[in-house]
Amino acid sequence: MKRASLCWLACAAGVLGAALVCAATGRPAPPSAAGSGKAGEAIYRKGVLPSGAPLIGERESGGTVEGVDAACIRCHRRSGLGVLEGRGSSIPPISGPYLFKPRTHDDNELPFVEAMRAERDPYTEETLARAIREGIAANGRPLGYLMPRFALDDAAMAELIAYLKVLTPRRMPGVTDTELHFATVITPDADPVKRTAMLDVLTQYFSDKNAAYRNTAPRLKSGRPVMFRVTRRWQLHVWELSGAADTWEAQLAAHLAKEPVFAVISGIGGRSWAPVHRFCERAGLPCLMPNVDLPDAAPDDFYTVYFSRGVLLEAELIAHDLAARSQKAQRIGLLFRVGDIGEQAAAAFSAAMGASGATVVSRRLPAHGGDLRGALGGPGPVDAWVLWLRPDDLTALALAQLPPPAGSLYVSGLMGELEQAPLPESWRPATRMPYLFDLPDQRRVRLDYQLGWFTARKIKVSSLRIQSDTFLACGLLAETISHMVDAFQRDYLVERLDDNIEHRILTGYYPRLSLGIGQNFGSKGGYLVHFSEPKGVKLARDSEWIVP
Amino acid sequence: MYLHSGLKPTRPARLVRPVAGLCLGIALGICGARADAPATGQPATTDRFRVSTFAYQVPAVRLVRDDGKGVLLSDELDDGRAVFLNFIFTSCTSVCPLSSQNFSDFERELGAERARVHLISISIDPEQDTPARLRDYARKFHAGPEWQHYTGTQAASVAAQQAFGTFRGAKMDHTPVTLVRVAPGKPWVRVDGLMTAAELLQLYRSLLAHG
Numbered sequence: 085m086k087r088a089s090l091c092w093l094a095c096a097a098g099v100l101g102a103a104l105v106c107a108a109t110g111r112p113a114p115p116s117a118a119g120s121g122k123a124g125e126a127i128y129r130k131g132v133l134p135s136g137a138p139l140i141g142e143r144e145s146g147g148t149v150e151g152v153d154a155a156c157i158r159c160h161r162r163s164g165l166g167v168l169e170g171r172g173s174s175i176p177p178i179s180g181p182y183l184f185k186p187r188t189h190d191d192n193e194l195p196f197v198e199a200m201r202a203e204r205d206p207y208t209e210e211t212l213a214r215a216i217r218e219g220i221a222a223n224g225r226p227l228g229y230l231m232p233r234f235a236l237d238d239a240a241m242a243e244l245i246a247y248l249k250v251l252t253p254r255r256m257p258g259v260t261d262t263e264l265h266f267a268t269v270i271t272p273d274a275d276p277v278k279r280t281a282m283l284d285v286l287t288q289y290f291s292d293k294n295a296a297y298r299n300t301a302p303r304l305k306s307g308r309p310v311m312f313r314v315t316r317r318w319q320l321h322v323w324e325l326s327g328a329a330d331t332w333e334a335q336l337a338a339h340l341a342k343e344p345v346f347a348v349i350s351g352i353g354g355r356s357w358a359p360v361h362r363f364c365e366r367a368g369l370p371c372l373m374p375n376v377d378l379p380d381a382a383p384d385d386f387y388t389v390y391f392s393r394g395v396l397l398e399a400e401l402i403a404h405d406l407a408a409r410s411q412k413a414q415r416i417g418l419l420f421r422v423g424d425i426g427e428q429a430a431a432a433f434s435a436a437m438g439a440s441g442a443t444v445v446s447r448r449l450p451a452h453g454g455d456l457r458g459a460l461g462g463p464g465p466v467d468a469w470v471l472w473l474r475p476d477d478l479t480a481l482a483l484a485q486l487p488p489p490a491g492s493l494y495v496s497g498l499m500g501e502l503e504q505a506p507l508p509e510s511w512r513p514a515t516r517m518p519y520l521f522d523l524p525d526q527r528r529v530r531l532d533y534q535l536g537w538f539t540a541r542k543i544k545v546s547s548l549r550i551q552s553d554t555f556l557a558c559g560l561l562a563e564t565i566s567h568m569v570d571a572f573q574r575d576y577l578v579e580r581l582d583d584n585i586e587h588r589i590l591t592g593y594y595p596r597l598s599l600g601i602g603q604n605f606g607s608k609g610g611y612l613v614h615f616s617e618p619k620g621v622k623l624a625r626d627s628e629w630i631v632p
Numbered sequence: 633m634y635l636h637s638g639l640k641p642t643r644p645a646r647l648v649r650p651v652a653g654l655c656l657g658i659a660l661g662i663c664g665a666r667a668d669a670p671a672t673g674q675p676a677t678t679d680r681f682r683v684s685t686f687a688y689q690v691p692a693v694r695l696v697r698d699d700g701k702g703v704l705l706s707d708e709l710d711d712g713r714a715v716f717l718n719f720i721f722t723s724c725t726s727v728c729p730l731s732s733q734n735f736s737d738f739e740r741e742l743g744a745e746r747a748r749v750h751l752i753s754i755s756i757d758p759e760q761d762t763p764a765r766l767r768d769y770a771r772k773f774h775a776g777p778e779w780q781h782y783t784g785t786q787a788a789s790v791a792a793q794q795a796f797g798t799f800r801g802a803k804m805d806h807t808p809v810t811l812v813r814v815a816p817g818k819p820w821v822r823v824d825g826l827m828t829a830a831e832l833l834q835l836y837r838s839l840l841a842h843g
Contacts, residue, residue, distance in 0.1 A: 143730065143733075145680075145730075145734075145826070145828045146733075146734075146737060146828055146829065146830075147730065147733035147734070147737065149729070153729065153772075158725040159725050159726050167726075167804075168804075169724070169725075169726045169727065169804055169806075173726055173727055173807070173808075175726055229680060229730075229826070230726050230727070230730060583804045584804075586801075586802035586803060586804065587801070587802050596786065598757065598759065598760070598802075598803070600721070600723040600724075600757060600760060600803065600804075601723045601725060602723055603723065603760060608759040608760065609759060628785070629785065631758075631759045631762070
């Protein structure tokens, strides 16, 4: 890997001065050099020059990259800590000290990151500018072929270099020499049984994790990958929200100020998770794999990772299935309760059906009560129904002895509790359910270890999916943390999770999990299923795995 | 940076059987593009690529082309044209854009000859890379009518990767590989690493002349 060291960019003193800790948010400190840092950030993240023109890079081998495709973030990542991609094609870290810090005897003051170079010549601002413009490393040799050359003028170069210094790894909130602090978030509308089920797993996992803590081991200071020596104790903070959803963000800010944490792990929501999501994105706080059936990620969101798109994915699966049927539905009825997650799922369904030519009729029930029979029997013929209903309402259908409506019939798996859904017996043969997981028989092997762990730890299994997902989230966090070695940066946590999640074999309820740049959902598809027997929980598939 | 002189070749998957001990590139005089490449008698290895030859057996794999149509990989490969095949994913930020840029430049440099080649790019992140995403990606690289992108089920993508000995388990572990076959029935020339468009063109011409 001698050639790999050629990519190394070089050094100037005083960089660490920029490494001010911004304790409240963990966000970068303001730059010490030229400009506000915003212009450098725009070059780094968006490929936009201070003039507003797109950044243009040219590769030695030919080919031009422009704008966002030329932005530093594309390869060196948001953290600036680089990445190993493609076994041997390694993108080096370019956050300040990895460029500028003079090489010391064992170079162990820089946190180890996988893509860092064992041998490096530190840069000065002048040699770094030469590297960016001409592709010449600090030691005078050419940079790797993946690195484009950028014709930045002096002002833009100064802004970019100032930003690279801002990118310096810093002590993050929630990270001490001996502890890593995490929070889990519980919204007041979360199901109390599921809340307890999740907390049982989380607290036991943290307790198990700390049982192996060796407080006599020295703090890791390493220029080498010695993963097993990371010995920080894990501390869990339970942030229980209360009151109206529009007060949650302020509550979360108060929690974070009082109990600084490195990341949010798991959590449980009810009808709305959007305020928690927004808070995490604004605070730059990773929020990893909460138990939420209505996630709310926008395309540029970075810090929030969910197992799946929940009921929004269900809506698209149902639309996909209706489109594939030989007999097209002309009028489709949607039944949901105002304020529940089915309302937004219904909107997503309508959007997915947009170009089909079918008429979508929404039948709203109030948040509580209302006339189920009347809603189903309302005016006008309907030849397909989609029910976004909770178990209580499905039970009410059975109690009212309502016959199944004619035509195609779908019921939300997530809202109805999957194979436990208390559908009326007469409805079961005709009803299809989107199912975002492997079927029970398919996933059994992957769940065996978890079930054994729950039994051995005397954890009551009251909500298997929630507990399985929580255990999986904890396992993924532990693996990701071990890959970080000692470089505890929030952006780097998300990047390591994105890159490594695909290696996971025991993926609980999900056939597989995969993330990547710009991806917020680990599992991306689902099946359509129906009950194969009049009673019980046996399911049969109506489709292959569909990714709509 | 990626491949070096002296690096041992990675053994391709079980389906792969080497049919030529010596580098085809050497035989055709296309190696030595870089000053540090060996002169003769050794595998054609530059610091950017290595060329070798294999007889791959392609199993029945059903893919979805970027126009949304379901196709058999073997039908796409055996349409009579010369095939240039690589594996990409649209959220890849380092090697894939470069590989795709090389395909784009190659396609342009072919000029009128382009009608005789079929460029095939198969996604290794198929659940993310929908046909619509692939079309956007293709547009970014100005893909012409002879260059198609393919997605499908995860299993189909893995089967296609395994058929050509490029499957590495997870997309972030991928390596740049280009596979070239001048006509159905001819052996596959495998390029591990990245060839520029000019080098691809040189390889193509050599294969046409000698293959």
